[in-house]
Amino acid sequence: xxxxxxxxQTSLYEQSSYYKDIIRRSLRYLDxxxxxxxTGPSGIGKTSLALHxxxxxxxxxxxxxxxxxxxxxxxxxAFSGYKRRKLKDNYVRxxxxxxxxxxxxxxxxRLLEAVKKGYTLVYDEFTRSQPExxxxxxxxxxxxxxxxxxTKQKKSYIEVHPDFSVIFTSNPLEYAGVYExxxxxxxxxxxxxxxxxxxxxxxxxxxxxxxxxxxxxxxIVDFMMKVRKLCPAKEGFQGPSLRASMMIAEIVNxxxxxxxGSNDEFYQLCFDITWFxxxxxxxxxxxxxxxxxxxxxxxxxxxx
Numbered sequence: 001x002x003x004x005x006x007x008x009q010t011s012l013y014e015q016s017s018y019y020k021d022i023i024r025r026s027l028r029y030l031d032x033x034x035x036x037x038x039t040g041p042s043g044i045g046k047t048s049l050a051l052h053x054x055x056x057x058x059x060x061x062x063x064x065x066x067x068x069x070x071x072x073x074x075x076x077x078a079f080s081g082y083k084r085r086k087l088k089d090n091y092v093r094x095x096x097x098x099x100x101x102x103x104x105x106x107x108x109x110r111l112l113e114a115v116k117k118g119y120t121l122v123y124d125e126f127t128r129s130q131p132e133x134x135x136x137x138x139x140x141x142x143x144x145x146x147x148x149x150x151t152k153q154k155k156s157y158i159e160v161h162p163d164f165s166v167i168f169t170s171n172p173l174e175y176a177g178v179y180e181x182x183x184x185x186x187x188x189x190x191x192x193x194x195x196x197x198x199x200x201x202x203x204x205x206x207x208x209x210x211x212x213x214x215x216x217x218x219x220i221v222d223f224m225m226k227v228r229k230l231c232p233a234k235e236g237f238q239g240p241s242l243r244a245s246m247m248i249a250e251i252v253n254x255x256x257x258x259x260x261g262s263n264d265e266f267y268q269l270c271f272d273i274t275w276f277x278x279x280x281x282x283x284x285x286x287x288x289x290x291x292x293x294x295x296x297x298x299x300x301x302x303x304x
Contacts, residue, residue, distance in 0.1 A: 013052055013208065018201035022192065026053050029190045030120075030165045035141055037168040037186070040194035043241025045205045046169040047124050049194075052208075054120040059163055062119045064110055066128035068177065072149060075136055077109035111136070115146045118163030127170040127178045134185060137166070141188040199225055202242055210249040215303055219259050220248050223301045227274050230293050231281035240277045247273050261301040270298040 013019045026036050030053070038046040054061045114121045126134060139145050144160040168189060171178055197205070199221055206217040224245045231239035248269060252259060257266050275294060282290050 013204065016201050016204040018198050019049070019204060022049070022194075023053055023056070026167075026192070027056060030057065030167070033165075035137075035166045035168065035189040037170065037189040037191040038194055039170045039172065039191060041238060041241060042171050042175065043243030044194050044197065045209075045242050046194055047122070048205065048209060050122045050124070050167040050169055054122050054167055057120050057165065059165075060117065060119045062110060062114045062121050064121060064123045066124065066126040068128060068130060068179075070129040070133050072133055072136055073109065075109045075111035075133065076146065076149060077107050077112050112146060112148075112158070115140065115160050115164050116158060118161035121164070121166040123166055123168045125170060126168045127173075127181055129179070131179055131182055135182070137185060138182075138188070140164075140166075141185075196238065197242065202245060205242055206245050206249050209246050210253055212249040212253050216252065216259050217245075217249060219301055219303050220245050220252075223270065223297060224248075224274070226297050227278060227294065230290060230297070231278060239281060240274045244273050244277065259301060259303050261299040266301070267298045270301065271295065274298075 013023065029036055036050075036053075038050055040046055051061065051063070108116075111121070113119070136147070139147055139157075140160055145157045146160060147157045148155065170181070173180060202221045202224070203214065203217045206212065206221060207214055210217075212220075224240055228239040251257065251269055252266070257263070257269065259266060261267055261270075271294065275291070278294060279287050279290065
């Protein structure tokens with residue numbers, strides 16, 4: 001990413017009152033020593049926001065993705081065997097002297113590296129990892145130490161670097177593949193719930209992620225807001241997410257497709273991206289009517 005692009009993205013975040021307030025509060029919590037936790041629906045931009053905030057701390061940033069196979073050894077590191085070194089001394093021809101040194105071989109995990117060097121860690125979708133693996137964060141957040149399980153080194157732990165901080169992100173519990181988080185861990189972090197965005201905030205996120213021109217992003221997001229209103233109020237269903245806006249913007253940019261509902265290529269793109277998540281909002285008997293409504297909204301899109 002070029003320096004110009006980074007500055008442009010930063011200014012876009014700072015111009016949005018929605019993001020500006022979240023960023024200000026988040027940096028305050030992190031600088032005070034509290035870990036941060038963004039939770040909310042998939043596709044709302046939690047990871048991008050977390051990475052942006054992490055970069056503003058002017059420390060190296062590490063991204064860690066949660067998954068069910070992640071283990072304590074993956075996070076901390078593990079004892080991986082021995083290194084053997086032999087020294088043969090033939091200084092006197094008739095005398096053979098052999099010295100052999102055996103040392104433990106240890107491979108640092110990514111969490112250990114971040115803790116030692118004071119990185120800002122973004123632990124994305126941490127609830128996809130099993131709670132047993134995430135338990136390692138309890139002594140980090142409470143006692144400011146990282147236990148070195150499995151190593152035969154003299155020290156059984158290391159102290160957490162004073163500049164180390166962590167930003168967690170998670171999807172709601174009802175999402176597939178998500179584990180329930182320990183109360184003890186949640187109690188040690190500041191949790192901010194991100195739900196539906198204001199229109200200006202979503203425009204900012206789309207421009208920031210895809211570098212599309214702002215006026216094009218405005219047309220795409222305006223269309224998306226209207227599509228979501230077609231989705232009846234139903235718990236667990238919100239229609240197309242922020243990610244749908246980003247997908248349309250990215251494809252429009254890449255293939256130079258005009259943003260015009262009368263253009264069949266653009267019309268089909270908008271329909272393809274939005275129809276599947278939208279139809280989950282209604283029963284089968286209402287899908288035909290909903291499809292016609294979506295087709296009408298796709299045809300109405302124009303640049304302002």
